[in-house]
Amino acid sequence: MLDDSASSPRYVETVSGKGYRFIAPLQPAALNLAPSTVETAAIVEPSPKRADAQPAPRAVYDSSGTILTAPDELPVASRKAVRILLLLVQAMYIAFYVGALANLAEIHDIFLEANLPPAMLMAVLITTSAVLIPIRLYILTAVALDFEKLPSKFARMFPVLFVLDLLWALSPFLLIHYVSTGLALGMTAPLIYVPFVQRSLVLMYARNR
Numbered sequence: 001m002l003d004d005s006a007s008s009p010r011y012v013e014t015v016s017g018k019g020y021r022f023i024a025p026l027q028p029a030a031l032n033l034a035p036s037t038v039e040t041a042a043i044v045e046p047s048p049k050r051a052d053a054q055p056a057p058r059a060v061y062d063s064s065g066t067i068l069t070a071p072d073e074l075p076v077a078s079r080k081a082v083r084i085l086l087l088l089v090q091a092m093y094i095a096f097y098v099g100a101l102a103n104l105a106e107i108h109d110i111f112l113e114a115n116l117p118p119a120m121l122m123a124v125l126i127t128t129s130a131v132l133i134p135i136r137l138y139i140l141t142a143v144a145l146d147f148e149k150l151p152s153k154f155a156r157m158f159p160v161l162f163v164l165d166l167l168w169a170l171s172p173f174l175l176i177h178y179v180s181t182g183l184a185l186g187m188t189a190p191l192i193y194v195p196f197v198q199r200s201l202v203l204m205y206a207r208n209r
Contacts, residue, residue, distance in 0.1 A: 069196070071203050082204045083143050089198050090140040096171050097129040097136070107174050128164055135161065143205070151206035158199060165195040 011024045100107060107125065111118040135157065142150040169191035172184040179187075 069200050069203070071207060074200055074204050074207070077204060079205075082201055083146075086143045086198070086201045086205065087140060089194065089201070090136045090143070092194075093165075093168070094133060094136045094140075096168060097133050100125055100171065100174060101129055103174075106177065110174060110176055124167075128167065132161075132164060132168075151202055154199075154202045162195050162199075165198075166192060169194070 009023065011022065012020050013023045015021055104122065104126075108118050108122060111121050139150070139154070141147075142153075169188050172179065172187035172191070173181075176184060
């Protein structure tokens with residue numbers, strides 16, 4: 001079968017008195033693993049976890065399409081500080097409404113001096129004050145009592161409240177008999193920003209719960 005010769009053997013040699021021995025050279029066979037086997041093993045075999053491995057970062061809300069602040073953009077603040085600031089904002093607005101209602105006669109004269117329609121503006125002032133005072137008292141009470149559903153209810157009120165707050169940002173001009181026009185304008189500028197601050201505080205209030 002091996003096509004070997006007894007006189008000149010290549011594979012098997014006869015050893016007198018002992019038997020036979022294999023004389024052909026031996027070579028180790030190469031280990032051939034299919035690529036698919038290696039790839040499968042690499043996929044199935046789990047890599048050991050490092051003790052200092054960090055969790056994957058959470059996806060954040062992309063607020064590039066809006067001027068309003070997203071919750072993930074807000075700074076971290078103590079819950080007590082957030083509640084105190086919310087209470088102060090409500091108290092400030094209530095002071096505006098009550099102060100205006102307490103000086104209706106003087107405000108009527110201011111409208112006349114500025115050649116503005118006093119009847120219409122007085123109706124707007126009284127109506128918005130009557131609507132906003134209960135809303136401010138509700139928010140103030142909700143914050144004081146730590147009302148859980150305040151953020152969701154405020155989100156529904158915010159569009160209308162935002163418009164009315166911008167209107168009342170002009171309230172420093174109702175003090176024009178006591179302050180200069182420049183000072184009234186300077187006080188109006190931060191009041192325009194207050195509705196955005198209030199929204200951010202409510203978002204922080206919801207996040208800290």
